[in-house]
Amino acid sequence: xxxxxxxxxxxxxxxxxxxxxxxxxxxxxxxxxxxxxxxxxxxxxxxxxxxxxxxxxxxxxxxxxxxxxxxxxxxxxxxxxxxxxxxxxxxxxxxxxxxxxxxxxxxxxxxxxxxxxxxxxxxxxxxxxxxxxxxxxxxxxxxxxxxxxxxxxxxxxxxxxxxxxxxxxxxxxxxxxxxxxxxxxxxxxxxxxxxxxxxxxxxxxxxxxxxxxxxxxxxxxxxxxxxxxxxxxxxxxxxxxxxxxxxxxxxxxxxxxxxxxxxxxx
Amino acid sequence: xxxxxxxxxxxxxxxxxxxxxxxxxxxxxxxxxxxxxxxxxxxxxxxxxxxxxxxxxxxxxxxxxxxxxxxxxxxxxxxxxxxxxxxxxxxxxxxxxxxxxxxxxxxxxxxxxxxxxxxxxxxxxxxxxxxxxxxxxxxxxxxxxxxxxxxxxxxxxxxxxxxxxxxxxxxxxxxxxxxxxxxxxxxxxxxxxxxxxxxxxxxxxxxxxxxxxxxxxxxxxxxxxxxxxxxxxxxxxxxxxxxxx
Numbered sequence: 470x471x472x473x474x475x476x477x478x479x480x481x482x483x484x485x486x487x488x489x490x491x492x493x494x495x496x497x498x499x500x501x502x503x504x505x506x507x508x509x510x511x512x513x514x515x516x517x518x519x520x521x522x523x524x525x526x527x528x529x530x531x532x533x534x535x536x537x538x539x540x541x542x543x544x545x546x547x548x549x550x551x552x553x554x555x556x557x558x559x560x561x562x563x564x565x566x567x568x569x570x571x572x573x574x575x576x577x578x579x580x581x582x583x584x585x586x587x588x589x590x591x592x593x594x595x596x597x598x599x600x601x602x603x604x605x606x607x608x609x610x611x612x613x614x615x616x617x618x619x620x621x622x623x624x625x626x627x628x629x630x631x632x633x634x635x636x637x638x639x640x641x642x643x644x645x646x647x648x649x650x651x652x653x654x655x656x657x658x659x660x661x662x663x664x665x666x667x668x669x670x671x672x673x674x675x676x677x678x679x680x681x682x683x684x685x686x687x688x689x690x691x692x693x694x695x696x697x698x699x700x701x702x703x704x705x706x707x708x709x710x711x712x713x714x715x716x717x718x719x720x721x722x723x724x725x726x727x728x729x730x731x732x733x734x735x
Numbered sequence: 736x737x738x739x740x741x742x743x744x745x746x747x748x749x750x751x752x753x754x755x756x757x758x759x760x761x762x763x764x765x766x767x768x769x770x771x772x773x774x775x776x777x778x779x780x781x782x783x784x785x786x787x788x789x790x791x792x793x794x795x796x797x798x799x800x801x802x803x804x805x806x807x808x809x810x811x812x813x814x815x816x817x818x819x820x821x822x823x824x825x826x827x828x829x830x831x832x833x834x835x836x837x838x839x840x841x842x843x844x845x846x847x848x849x850x851x852x853x854x855x856x857x858x859x860x861x862x863x864x865x866x867x868x869x870x871x872x873x874x875x876x877x878x879x880x881x882x883x884x885x886x887x888x889x890x891x892x893x894x895x896x897x898x899x900x901x902x903x904x905x906x907x908x909x910x911x912x913x914x915x916x917x918x919x920x921x922x923x924x925x926x927x928x929x930x931x932x933x934x935x936x937x938x939x940x941x942x943x944x945x946x947x948x949x950x951x952x953x954x955x956x957x958x959x960x961x962x963x964x965x966x967x968x969x970x971x972x973x974x975x976x977x978x979x980x
Contacts, residue, residue, distance in 0.1 A: 475837050478837055
């Protein structure tokens with residue numbers, strides 16, 4: 470293993486060891502997605518029964534939306550919480566004086582985020598199939614493209630949260646729970662962008678998630694994957710990721726100038 | 736090549752000058768004490784040496800590497816311990832040592848962990864979470880972590896703070912042995928003057944961000960005409976004019 474890969478593995482191992490030792494943390498990973506799936510599953514069933522089956526497509530988009538939005542939420546939480554664990558354990562000083570490069574730290578957090586998505590969302594997908602006979606994989610190959618875009622959206626939002634923690638200290642970590650959740654109305658998870666007031670539609674269109682969910686609804690409605698939506702989602706993700714990386718680099722440099730790296734958890 | 740070579744180093748935080756144009760060298764194999772009252776600039780100096788803080792001006796070379804341009808090459812050969820920076824307390828001692836062993840790309844890591852466990856009497860504690868250990872046990876783990884990569888330069892911030900005399904004495908003996916065995920240099924920030932007298936070949940005294948005196952403990956005591964290093968420290972901290980900065 471190269472020195473760089475070993476350093477990345479070292480940080481991943483640190484978090485895996487933590488989860489292995491903490492069942493509440495493990496339980497917490499799946500709790501949110503399973504809870505959301507249960508609530509929206511029964512809601513979808515209610516809508517379906519009340520409409521005599523006429524709103525089957527709507528019910529399916531509810532469930533697909535819940536499951537895929539959890540990918541973004543867990544991706545973001547998995548990344549930013551890994552950083553916050555270091556802050557809370559007052560361990561950042563040791564990490565930053567080790568040979569671990571900042572980009573290696575971020576790479577470790579990306580892997581941890583993907584693992585968190587797998588552990589958190591897979592049980593909810595299984596539950597949707599068992600309880601409601603809902604098969605997310607009916608989305609076909611498009612699912613992978615939608616999934617990856619939501620994963621990446623979670624990453625750049627998390628990178629923004631980490632940058633804010635570097636700037637404002639541990640208190641800004643609260644954004645980890647709120648920022649993406651607060652974007653839900655604009656992400657068009659459960660309804661098309663067209664439902665939003667005209668003034669808010671540009672906000673939605675600036676978010677990759679809104680294009681992902683427009684694509685999901687199209688595929689679930691029987692259309693082929695609308696590649697334009699996917700292209701928009703991918704392009705926006707690249708642009709937002711570039712901005713988030715630039716913000717992180719700026720805030721990391723500023724934190725070194727301000728002497729904030731040692732006292733970030735204080 | 737000096738372990739540390741600091742030249743005209745300066746750092747200001749807003750209106751406060753934390754480090755005011757200091758120069759010093761630490762030769763290989765030397766143990767040098769960094770003394771000063773709270774707020775004198777010791778922690779900022781250590782952070783500048785580690786690259787945690789960027790300097791406004793001046794230069795820091797560590798083991799021949801310019802910390803402004805090549806700090807990761809130096810960080811591979813340095814390690815650091817401070818009671819103010821913790822290890823993940825839910826991880827066991829072995830897991831912590833393993834994490835840092837990987838971060839420093841230590842070869843033969845499991846053997847190194849066993850070696851450190853033997854040296855610091857940690858074998859019975861390897862599977863216990865760090866958060867469940869006593870202060871003395873945590874200090875031993877922190878020192879084991881600091882030595883995991885066999886550093887050529889060790890930076891220690893108050894390594895024996897809050898330790899009982901027995902544990903502190905053992906820890907000092909381990910540091911002297913490590914220096915003797917490896918020829919490593921150690922820079923030690925401490926408020927314990929007995930410790931500094933016992934361990935340090937040389938002492939740097941800071942006040943208000945400046946280096947106001949330096950020399951061996953014996954030379955400083957003789958120069959100030961006082962009974963011990965603690966009296967010298969008090970004299971300087973309370974504002975005696977500089978003798979030979």
